[in-house]
Amino acid sequence: MNIIDGPVETTVERQGHGFQRAMIIAALKLLSDRGGEGSRSKAVCLAIEEPELYQHPVQARAFSQVLRKIAEDPNQMAQVAYATHNPIFVDPHHFHEIRRISRVRNSSSHRAISIAHVRVDDVIEKLSGFVPEERVRKQIGAAILNRLPEALFASSVVLVEGETDKAILEGAATRDGAPLAVEGVHVAEAGHKTAIYLSHAVLTLLGIPCFAVFDADSGVGARMEKNGRKSRDIRNAELNERAENHRLLMYLGQSRISDLPPTHADIGYAVFADCLEATLKSDWPEWGEKVEELIQSGIGYSEKNTYTYARAAFEASGEPPFVIKQIIQNVKAMARQGQ
Known part of the structure; x- marks a missing residue:
């Protein structure tokens, strides 16, 4: 021809x-x-x-x-x-047709091939008691389409609530010259704390090591009070956050469960007592100073700009909080174990 x-x-x-x-x-x-x-x-x-x-x-x-x-x-x-x-x-409307093929280590340390696939019913079963079946069926397509396409190809995944969390972790991980992506780690946004369940279930059922990071939001009441919210609404929000923390820790398989857990990192998850920004403000003030410097210079932008947050996490003097270092170390270790 x-x-x-x-x-x-x-x-x-x-x-x-x-x-x-x-x-x-x-x-x-x-x-x-x-x-x-x-x-x-x-x-x-x-x-x-x-x-x-x-x-x-x-x-x-x-x-x-x-x-x-x-x-x-x-x-x-x-x-x-x-x-x-x-x-x-990756077609989110035909999720059951996806097959993830990867090389894994067996008990004798030899390489073996693993083939994993997930049906919607598998996700529903895994989330039984945590997420209603109707919500799983309604949201799983959007989760795959908007949140997880790249994560399906990763060696391990850090699952965070939002885009600013993603920006800070990726920026901090780049400080030592070894970005997360180089290690096969992808940072995926769940969207919010209650959406972590669905994304986490999909990834783990596909055999992808997943590390969940979330905020316990212990300061939600103070923030709402500062904004002039009614005391009844404040109380309801505080109770909701406590209940969600308890339920999420149960889903993650924790035996020691607290409604208001302290800031710490464990094997498969990390939690911030209030929120990531509050931890940075108290434990890494240089980060906040760098954010302001970038904004004043015209390079950065205000109102939780992801570019500004990531660049500040990469360039700020001092050292990131220990919990952030632990998150980075743990997810890189997850990726290496799966390779």
Whole structure:
């Protein structure tokens, strides 16, 4: 087959890999578009290794949609399987079809292959007594789509509540010249404390070591009082936080459970007595000073800006709080054990 580009004519073999992949995508799209014209007499199995190679992100997304269309067309009689390292090809609406293949160490320290997959019913069972079934079914697709695509490819995951927590941990981990990503660690945002359950369950069921980090919010009442909230609302918020702390620690398998746990890091989780920012304010004042310096210089931005927080965590003098160092050490150790 020859390609004509203006006055130049060359064979497909002499084109770049990106163009060759585009030709394959075009051929598959044609197959997909003609699938409705009639049923096939023979079944087809498409097995593709790393379909994202040499493709722009938009083109890769289009490719994933074409493959999905082919697989779901009853006239095609086609089965599609691909091995990928790209979260674009993770389909949150067909979560049960995902297989995570990894190399693990067995009891004799030899390498072995592990194949893990999760169904929605598995997640529901794991979260029984903690998250209602209806909420799991409603939110699992969004969790995979918005929070966990990259985490599914990690050696271990730090699961935090929000984007500023992620920024601070990643910035602090870079101080020694060994960013978390270099160790195969991904920091994923759950969105809020009550959303940690779902993401944690999905990751652990897939065999991905997961380290949860959350705030006990012991100062929620003081903050609400400062903002002029009613005493009844303050009391309800304090009771809710205590109950959620208790329940989350139970889910994480802790035998010693406190409704208002102190700041500390354990094997599989870490908690801040109030919140991460309060810990930084008391134990690492240089971080706050650096944030203000960045804002005043026009480099940083106020109102919990993630770029400012991450840069301050990387550049601030002094040393990060011990609990942050423990989190970083623990998740890196998790990643090494799984490799």
